[in-house]
Amino acid sequence: MQLAARHARLSILFPCSLALPHLGKRFDPALGWHSYRSIPSQVFRSQRGEKTHTGFNPFCRDFSTLRYNPLDSSQSTGPFIRLLELHPGGASSQVEASLKEVSLSSELEYEAVSYCWGDPKDVSTILCNGQQLHVPRRLKVALRNMRYLDRTRMLWADAICINQSxxxxxxxxxxLMRTIFSNAQRTLIFLGDAEEKQTHKMSKFALRTIQFGLSIFKRRVDLLASPQVRVWDGNDGRCRTVAPFSYEFYLELIGMLRMPWFQRAWVVQEVAVSAKATIFWGSSQYDWEDVIQSLKFMSQFNFPLAFIVTLENISTIEEERTFYRKGQNRLNGVLLRHQRCMATDPRDKIYSFCGLVDTSSGHHNPVRISYEDDVGTIYREVALKILGEDQSLDLLSRPPSLAGSRMNNLPSWVPDWSISSASTLTYAWGHGPLSLAGAELPSAQETPRFSASRGAKYSPKLSGADALLVEGHQFDKIVEIGPIFEGVQIPHTVRSLPEIAREWKRCLSTLYRARNLFVRWQQVADVRSHGLYITGETMREAFLQTLSAAEINDSERVRLELELWDKGTSFPFGLMYSAFVLVRNFLTNRPFLLFEIQGRYALHRRVVRTQGGLLGLASHATEVGDEVVICKGSSVPLIMRRCGEGEGEGEVRLIGDAYVHGIMRGEAFDDDKCQNILIK
Incomplete structure (x- = not known):
């Protein structure tokens, strides 16, 4: 009775937490599984003669394993799912549960679990329906710590509730994933258990540095306006509040935001469609909204963020929640925004985001889900679907990545979504589009920055099995290229003094390379000449416009950053000046280290000059002799390379998109010159 009364009081004090297992004991949430892939299993015949599958993993075949019966496929009562009824138990006893088949259309009360698998070979067993079921070891740890002492708990966890075989x-x-997570009372996000949390301990030097910096900075922060973060501590069974810039919460963020959960593809949809979400980190629980509000508050200040990783991962997940609730998503935009995410099965780089696009209006047709078809077939099919629905070639405008496609049979016009374009270059909270065409923007904000083909529409046509037929004309040819900009790597490891030293060494090394690259780019652009560009600007102004893809006039922050680079290459002791600029701006989070230049348009690109004297920013794969082509339906110029002899009907390969200063508003487009072009 005393335990039940205490449980009731704590539930009132901390309603944001639905998990109060093992009161008075340490709570160890663990990572779980997030990959929908096939794993071979033994197949049996049930007593009814139906084909049934053993659960989860082929590594341990000596056990009497759980046999899945097929789900009811009748349409009269709606789709069916399985729920996991977790039995009560102590901290060290066997994990036992039961699978229940229920109709998703009925009124269900359950919590959905969002987690990351880990090593696929690291498996363990639980008792499910009285039989052995192989599950990821970390999932077993999570279930053991989630269960109540005196009653069952209803959960949905993919690795168990879906027959993975x-x-x-x-x-x-x-x-059904969108419906499953949106119908759940709450999504429980497991980042890591207490043992794993201990691996993120830092050296005394790093801790004292952070503590000293926070003590000075907090004097400049209006503490009255600071949001409060509620935290449930499973060690003492109490709820308390912490401030965003408190030493305790700051250390929590350093470990929390490094966890691989934030980089997984499936978690974006799981959080975006959820009514509520709770983060489990070690023995602590945080409300998702509290963490988001605190990070937004912290990002308003010029704070030395040397000891925190990029906020890009968590911010894009939160932004997706906003876009989804407003019904503003298009498939191409969703896939572009989350190209950074990772998935074990490359087909999940598509499937995990399909639920974020509203198909009820009829404008967007559902993506066909198939784990039997090969990846290339799926990617090609989705590319054609996007081209047809958008009536645009902006699918071809994508942020370049140095990681080349490993799919040799993929046509050049089909994006390889398996490439994860993750970056640890910045600390920005949110950002603008990464592609020049801006296809990441939600449909309600669809105001193209560029219109190289003057808004001409495109209807997809195939020639043969793989060639995309477009209409356009060659405008110019590349005659000179600069080196590839690979970014300035910012320090982000702070656990020990040697690690900090190595990170700073790498940072200064990449800065040195970037500074030399900037000088070479200036030479390609001939910025020291006294001539004027075709737009009437000085060559220096045209060069800066090109680097920022014409955003220099719209953003004071962009202009400041470009001027810092320009000054760092204008003096005899430019290298020393560049190092000084880096350290000064790094310690104050000044524009130099923000996302605007190196993380947006310049990253993995090179400055190019055309035969006609135009300056451009093009993909790293661009070579001398490549052609600048303007196509109907494309907001930006495209770089193409001829596969064979001949003009007009000749076949080409797409290299990438480009910003070419002076022709982005349709100045060079001529409808009369357009011919058929086959992109292989």
Whole structure:
């Protein structure tokens, strides 16, 4: 009775937490599984003669394993799912549970679990329906710590509730993911248990540095306006509040935001559609909204963020929640915004985001889910779907990545979504589009910055199996290229003094390379000449416009950053000046280290000059002799390379998009010159 009364009081004090297992004991949430992939299993016949599958993993076949019965596929009562009824138990006793088949259309009360698998070979067993079921070890740890002492708990966890050995079931259940997570009372996000949290301990030097910096900075922060973060401590069973710039919460963020959960593809949808979400980190629990509000508050200040990783991962997940609730998503935009994410099965780089696009209006047709088809077939099919629905070639405008496609049979016009374009270059909270065409913007904000083809529409046409037929004309040819900008790597490891030293050494090394690259780019652009560009600007102004893709006039922050680079290359002791600029701006989070230049348009690109004397910013793969082509339906010029002899009907390969200063508003487009072009 005393335990139940205490439980009730704590539930009132801390309603944001739905998990109060093992009161008075240490709570160790663990990572779980997030990959919908096939793993071979033994197949048996049930007593009814139906084909059934053993659960999860082939590594341990000596156990009597759980056999999945097919889900009810009748349409009269709606789709069916399985829920996991977690049995009560102590901290060290066997994990036991039961699987229940329920109709998703009925009124259900359950919590959905969002987690990251880890090593696929690191498996363990639980008792499910009285039989052994192989599950990821970290999932077992999570379930052990989630269960109540005196009552059952209803959960949905993908690795158990979906028969991972049955592709047909996976395909049907994946289409229900949005409904499963949106109908749940809460999504429980497991980042790591207490043991894993201990691995993120830092040296005394790093801790004292952070503590000293926070003590000075807090004097400049209006503490009355600071949001409060509620935290449930499973060690003492109490709820308390902490401030965003408190030493305790800042250390929590350093470890929390480094966890691989934030980089997984499936978690974006799981959080975006959820009514509420709770973060489990070690023995602490945080409300998602509290963490988001605190990070937004912290990002307003010029704070030395040397000891915190980029906020890009968590900010893009939160932004997706906003876009989803407003119904503003297009498939191409969603896929572009989350190209950074990772998935074990490359097909999930598509499937994990399909639920974020509203298909009820009829304008967007659902993506066909198939784990039997090869990846290339899926990617090609989705590319054609996007081209047809958008009536645009902006699918071809993508942020370049140095990681080349490993799919040799993929046509050049089909994006390889398996490439994860993650970056640890910045600390920005949110950002603008990464592609020149800006396809990442939600549909309600669709105001193209550029219109190289004057808004001409495009209807997709195929020639043969793989060639995309477009209409356009060659405008110019590349005659000189600069080196590739790979960014300035900012320090982000702070656990020990040697690690900090190595990170700073790498940072200064990449700065030195970037400074030399900037000088070479200036030479390609001939910025020291006294001539004028075709737009009437000085060559220096045209050069800066090119580096920022014409955003220099719209953003004071961009102009400041470009001027810092320009000054760092204008004096005999430019290298020393550049190092000084880096340290000064790094310690104050000045514009130099923000996202605007190196993380937006210049990263993995090179400055180019055309035969006609125009300056451009093009993909790293661009070579001398490549052609600048303007196509109907494309907001930006495209770089193409001829595959064979001949003009007009000749076949080409797409190299990438480009910003070419002076022709981005349709100045060079001529409808009469357009011819058929086959992109292989």
């Amino acid at each position: 049955d592709n047909a079931e996976k395909e049907s259940q994946v289409q």
